Amino acid sequence: MTHINLAKVSCYPNLFIVSFVESSSSGLAIIMTGLLTLRFYSWYKSSRNTVILAYGLAAATLSAELKRHLLKILLLTSESIQTEDGECGGYVQKFSSSSLVS
Numbered sequence: 001m002t003h004i005n006l007a008k009v010s011c012y013p014n015l016f017i018v019s020f021v022e023s024s025s026s027g028l029a030i031i032m033t034g035l036l037t038l039r040f041y042s043w044y045k046s047s048r049n050t051v052i053l054a055y056g057l058a059a060a061t062l063s064a065e066l067k068r069h070l071l072k073i074l075l076l077t078s079e080s081i082q083t084e085d086g087e088c089g090g091y092v093q094k095f096s097s098s099s100l101v102s
Helices: 012-047 050-082 097-101
Strands: 003-005 094-096
Touching: 012 050
Parallel strands: none
Antiparallel strands: 003 094
16 A cells, blocks of 8 residues: 655645635635625515525525635645645645545
């Protein structure tokens, strides 16, 4: 069973690019679901339909989960930069070759 050390494969620039792309896409998704939540809420106020309320609550829940995901990305990125593991430093995770195939 072979192990791949990701710290040797990717160094800091790649970590910054990945965290920037994930943060910006999560931020955009938070804004969009937040606006969708407001739209559903204003639609619910005018029609008082419980299905619309359920969709609004689902959009609000999705927005909250996206915020949690964004914070998790930012915390993992800052922790991985502070640890000095591997040749380049950064996030080190070992995968077995069988887990990469499935």
